[in-house]
Amino acid sequence: MKEEAIMKLVPLGDRVVLKQFEAEETTKSGIILAAKSQEKPQQAEVIAVGPGGVVDGKEVEMQVKVGDKVIYSKYAGNEVKLDDEEYIIVKQNDILAIVE
Amino acid sequence: MKEEAIMKLVPLGDRVVLKQFEAEETTKSGIILAAKSQEKPQQAEVIAVGPGGVVDGKEVEMQVKVGDKVIYSKYAGNEVKLDDEEYIIVKQNDILAIVE
Amino acid sequence: MKEEAIMKLVPLGDRVVLKQFEAEETTKSGIILAAKSQEKPQQAEVIAVGPGGVVDGKEVEMQVKVGDKVIYSKYAGNEVKLDDEEYIIVKQNDILAIVE
Amino acid sequence: MKEEAIMKLVPLGDRVVLKQFEAEETTKSGIILAAKSQEKPQQAEVIAVGPGGVVDGKEVEMQVKVGDKVIYSKYAGNEVKLDDEEYIIVKQNDILAIVE
Amino acid sequence: MKEEAIMKLVPLGDRVVLKQFEAEETTKSGIILAAKSQEKPQQAEVIAVGPGGVVDGKEVEMQVKVGDKVIYSKYAGNEVKLDDEEYIIVKQNDILAIVE
Amino acid sequence: MKEEAIMKLVPLGDRVVLKQFEAEETTKSGIILAAKSQEKPQQAEVIAVGPGGVVDGKEVEMQVKVGDKVIYSKYAGNEVKLDDEEYIIVKQNDILAIVE
Amino acid sequence: MKEEAIMKLVPLGDRVVLKQFEAEETTKSGIILAAKSQEKPQQAEVIAVGPGGVVDGKEVEMQVKVGDKVIYSKYAGNEVKLDDEEYIIVKQNDILAIVE
Numbered sequence: 001m002k003e004e005a006i007m008k009l010v011p012l013g014d015r016v017v018l019k020q021f022e023a024e025e026t027t028k029s030g031i032i033l034a035a036k037s038q039e040k041p042q043q044a045e046v047i048a049v050g051p052g053g054v055v056d057g058k059e060v061e062m063q064v065k066v067g068d069k070v071i072y073s074k075y076a077g078n079e080v081k082l083d084d085e086e087y088i089i090v091k092q093n094d095i096l097a098i099v100e
Numbered sequence: 101m102k103e104e105a106i107m108k109l110v111p112l113g114d115r116v117v118l119k120q121f122e123a124e125e126t127t128k129s130g131i132i133l134a135a136k137s138q139e140k141p142q143q144a145e146v147i148a149v150g151p152g153g154v155v156d157g158k159e160v161e162m163q164v165k166v167g168d169k170v171i172y173s174k175y176a177g178n179e180v181k182l183d184d185e186e187y188i189i190v191k192q193n194d195i196l197a198i199v200e
Numbered sequence: 201m202k203e204e205a206i207m208k209l210v211p212l213g214d215r216v217v218l219k220q221f222e223a224e225e226t227t228k229s230g231i232i233l234a235a236k237s238q239e240k241p242q243q244a245e246v247i248a249v250g251p252g253g254v255v256d257g258k259e260v261e262m263q264v265k266v267g268d269k270v271i272y273s274k275y276a277g278n279e280v281k282l283d284d285e286e287y288i289i290v291k292q293n294d295i296l297a298i299v300e
Numbered sequence: 301m302k303e304e305a306i307m308k309l310v311p312l313g314d315r316v317v318l319k320q321f322e323a324e325e326t327t328k329s330g331i332i333l334a335a336k337s338q339e340k341p342q343q344a345e346v347i348a349v350g351p352g353g354v355v356d357g358k359e360v361e362m363q364v365k366v367g368d369k370v371i372y373s374k375y376a377g378n379e380v381k382l383d384d385e386e387y388i389i390v391k392q393n394d395i396l397a398i399v400e
Numbered sequence: 401m402k403e404e405a406i407m408k409l410v411p412l413g414d415r416v417v418l419k420q421f422e423a424e425e426t427t428k429s430g431i432i433l434a435a436k437s438q439e440k441p442q443q444a445e446v447i448a449v450g451p452g453g454v455v456d457g458k459e460v461e462m463q464v465k466v467g468d469k470v471i472y473s474k475y476a477g478n479e480v481k482l483d484d485e486e487y488i489i490v491k492q493n494d495i496l497a498i499v500e
Numbered sequence: 501m502k503e504e505a506i507m508k509l510v511p512l513g514d515r516v517v518l519k520q521f522e523a524e525e526t527t528k529s530g531i532i533l534a535a536k537s538q539e540k541p542q543q544a545e546v547i548a549v550g551p552g553g554v555v556d557g558k559e560v561e562m563q564v565k566v567g568d569k570v571i572y573s574k575y576a577g578n579e580v581k582l583d584d585e586e587y588i589i590v591k592q593n594d595i596l597a598i599v600e
Numbered sequence: 601m602k603e604e605a606i607m608k609l610v611p612l613g614d615r616v617v618l619k620q621f622e623a624e625e626t627t628k629s630g631i632i633l634a635a636k637s638q639e640k641p642q643q644a645e646v647i648a649v650g651p652g653g654v655v656d657g658k659e660v661e662m663q664v665k666v667g668d669k670v671i672y673s674k675y676a677g678n679e680v681k682l683d684d685e686e687y688i689i690v691k692q693n694d695i696l697a698i699v700e
Contacts, residue, residue: 009671011697012663048697054190056693057658060158063112071109071180071189078696080642080671089671089696093156095147096178096189097111142280158257163212171209171280171289193256196250196278196289197211215347258357263312269310270391273378293356296378296389297311298350360434363412371409371480371489394458396478396489397411397448399453442580463512469578471509471589493556496578496589496592497511497548542680560658563612567643571680571689573607593656596678596689597648 007083011050014060016095018044018088019073031095042074042100052092062092069099107183111150114160116195118144118172118188142174143199144188152192162192169199202208214260214286216295218244218272218288231286242274243299252292262292269299307383309352314360317394318344318372318388342374343399344388352392362392369399411450414460416495418444418488424456436467442474443499444488452492462492469499507583511550514560516595518544518572521540542574544588544600552592562592569599607683611650614660616695618644618672618688642674643699644688652692662692669699 009017021043045067052062064070076094080087109117121143145167152162164170176194180187221243245267252262259288264270276294280287309317313339321343345367354361376394380387409417421443421466452462464470476494480487509517521543545567552562564570576594580587616652621643638669645667664670676694680687 008700009637009697012695017697036688042178047682050697054659054661059154061154071178071182073178078642078671078673080696082671086646093113095112096115096180097109098107099116099182100110142278159254161254169284171278173278193213195212196215196280197209197217197250199282200208200210242378259354261354271378271380271382293313295312296315296380297309297317299310299382300310342478359454371478371482373478393413395412396415396480397409397417399437399482400408400410442551442578451518459554461554471578471582473578493513495512496515496580497517500510500584503639534688542678546679560656571678571682573678578618593613595608595612596615596680597617600608 007089009080009082010090011048011089013055014052014062014092015050015086015089015093016046016062016064018046018070018077018090019085020044020088023098024056043069044072046071050092051088058090060092064092064095064098070095071097071099109148109180109182109187109189111148113155114152114162114192115150115189116146116162116164116192117148118170118177118190119147119185120144120188123199142171144170144172145169147187150192152154160192164192164195164198170195171197171199208247208285209280209282211248211289213250213255214252214292215250215289216246216262216264216292217248217287218270218277218290219247219285220244220288223267224297242271243269244272245269247287250292260292264292264295264298271299272296303327309348309380309382309387309389311348311389313350313355314352314362314392315350315389316346316362316364316392317348318377318390319347319385320344320368322389342371343369343370345369347387351393360392364392364398370400371396408486409448409482409487409489411448411478411489413450414462414492415419415450415453415465415489416432416446416462416492417448418470418477418487418490419485420444420448427468441470443469445469447487460492464492464495464498470498509548509580509582509587510591511548511589513550513555513567514552514562514592515550515589516546516562516592517548518570518577518590519585520588521549522546542571543569544572545569547587548560550592560592564592564598570595571597571599609648609649609682609687609689610681611689612694613650613655614662614666614688616646616692617652618670618677618687618690619647620644620688639681640692642671643669644672645669647687650692660692664692664695664698669683671696671699 011017017049046064047066049064050064051060052060054060072088073094073096077088078088080089109159112118123157138167146164149162150163152160154160172188173194173196177190178190180189211217221277245265247266249262249264249266252260254260257299262263272290273294277288280289311317346364347366349362349364349366352360354360372388372390373394373396377388378392380389411417446464447466449462449464451467452460472488472490473474473494473496477488480489485490507575532580547566549562549564549566554559554560572588572590573594575594577588577590580589611617646664647666649662649664649666652660654660671686672690674695677688677690680689687700
């Protein structure tokens with residue numbers, strides 16, 4: 001994410017930009033993620049958070065923040081490639097839990 | 101669940117983290133669960149409960165608590181693997197009943 | 201249902217626990233139910249009734265009670281096995297009529 | 301419908317119990333119904349009417365009454381067999397018109 | 401429609417009873433309709449109009465009247481046969497336009 | 501559209517009657533439309549506009565007017581043939597943009 | 601976009617007119633977009649923005665402006681060809697993020 005200072009994704013509404021952990025990366029909380037080929041890992045780090053507000057006629061308050069480790073629904077999100085980095089943009093509602 | 105003190109799943113909104121009973125485990129209430137291969141057991145223990153609040157524009161009050169034995173809909177939930185333990189994260193609405 | 205005193209299903213929200221009549225059982229009102237193999241009987245007895253209240257953002261008042269004989273939609277419900285007994289858990293809205 | 305006095309279907313909410321006319325029956329208004337094999341007749345007589353009230357969060361007022369001859373949507377309803385009689389239970393919204 | 405005085409379809413809610421023009425019939429406004437075999441004509445005359453009111457929780461005001469020539473959506477409606485006459489019963493929302 | 505004075509389509513609710521440009525027609529704003537065989541053109545002229553008002557329980561204000569050149573969604577609309585002229589009737593919501 | 605002064609797309613409601621970046625174009629923020637054949641790029645520039653307001657019964661406030669570089673959902677939008685230029689018209693809700 002070296003160019004992040006140069007180029008930034010600013011999500012709209014209740015959207016959240018996620019970045020999946022890389023294979024065999026050890027997180028701060030000691031999670032070791034084995035990136036098996038057939039199994040898309042569902043853990044990711046929050047990179048950017050939309051402002052929330054009225055989305056589809058309903059008030060949404062954002063509950064995750066940049067840096068959170070989260071688990072998200074595997075049937076959700078848009079994969080996006082920017083500067084050779086891959087991101088997933090999900091709606092906050094597709095984030096299932098925060099990993100602490 | 102030995103690392104649970106170290107690593108915790110904090111569900112968002114009306115979500116609930118469940119853990120299926122293991123095969124042939126005897127619960128406190130004397131249930132003996134035969135884990136037949138083709139038949140996914142639908143009983144689980146509540147591991148963590150989201151805060152509820154406004155979810156998808158509707159106020160949700162949480163009605164289950166950690167430790168509850170519950171029956172959940174077999175068509176619901178996201179399977180999640182964390183530290184070699186498997187969990188199911190469901191919305192409270194997919195929990196059908198508490199087993200007392 | 202011998203262990204019912206020991207183990208109880210407590211449905212959430214607007215859910216209702218049903219138990220199908222057994223084959224060729226004669227009910228109090230004189231119904232004789234022929235349990236043909238291909239034809240899932242749709243009559244059942246109400247075993248437990250959820251508290252109702254706000255379900256999916258809408259106030260639901262429960263209209264069936266334990267012991268009612270009911271007809272329910274054949275496309276509805278979750279089959280649940282507990283202590284070798286089979287139950288169906290439906291939403292009250294899937295109960296079509298009470299048989300008196 | 302000889303046992304109707306003994307056994308009664310009491311529909312819930314906005315549901316209506318219907319009984320199809322038998323083949324070649326002549327109704328009071330002079331309708332002769334040819335029961336062709338491939339063609340499910342869509343005319344029926346109202347046998348019982350639910351109380352209406354709040355159904356799925358919306359107030360429903362019942363507009364048909366017992367004895368009405370009605371036409372109902374052929375894609376609607378649950379077929380129910382009781383005491384060797386066949387009934388269809390529909391929501392009032394699936395009744396298209398009253399035949400006078 | 402000779403028996404119409406004897407037998408009448410009274411639509412419920414926001415429903416409208418339509419009768420398709422017959423092949424090569426010349427309407428008052430001079431439309432000549434060629435009834436090609438594969439092409440279901442979508443023009444019809446309004447035969448009866450429901451009372452409107454609250455339908456599915458929403459107030460509906462009826463905007464067509466008996467005798468109107470209308471165009472309706474070809475994916476809508478229930479075909480109904482009564483006294484050897486064929487009718488289509490649609491919801492007013494499936495009527496696209498009035499032909500004047 | 502020579503008979504338009506004689507025969508008129510009056511759309512209901514939020515519906516709009518459109519007429520596709522003919523092949524190779526040059527519009528006032530200089531658009532030349534090549535009518536390729538496989539490619540249904542999505543540009544059309546507004547021929548008639550419904551009154552708007554409450555449609556499906558929601559207030560709709562009409563934003564297009566007769567004579568507007570518009571682009572509409574290719575997955576929308578009902579094709580209608582009247583007096584040998586073909587029209588498309590769409591809901592205003594299926595009109596994507598006005599071409600000025 | 602040379603004729604843009606002559607011919608303009610004015611989107612309705614909450615719609616936004618987008619133009620995809622051309623292959624290998626270098627944007628101001630230094631993004632180099634490789635236009636691989638099978639991979640539809642999801643980045644685009646905002647060309648025109650609808651007025652927002654009440655859309656489908658819900659108040660929508662527009663949050664993007666002409667000139668914004670955006671990422672949009674690959675399952676969304678209508679492709680439109682005008683004066684040999686291709687555009688995508690999406691609802692604002694299908695824009696996932698702004699690239700800054």
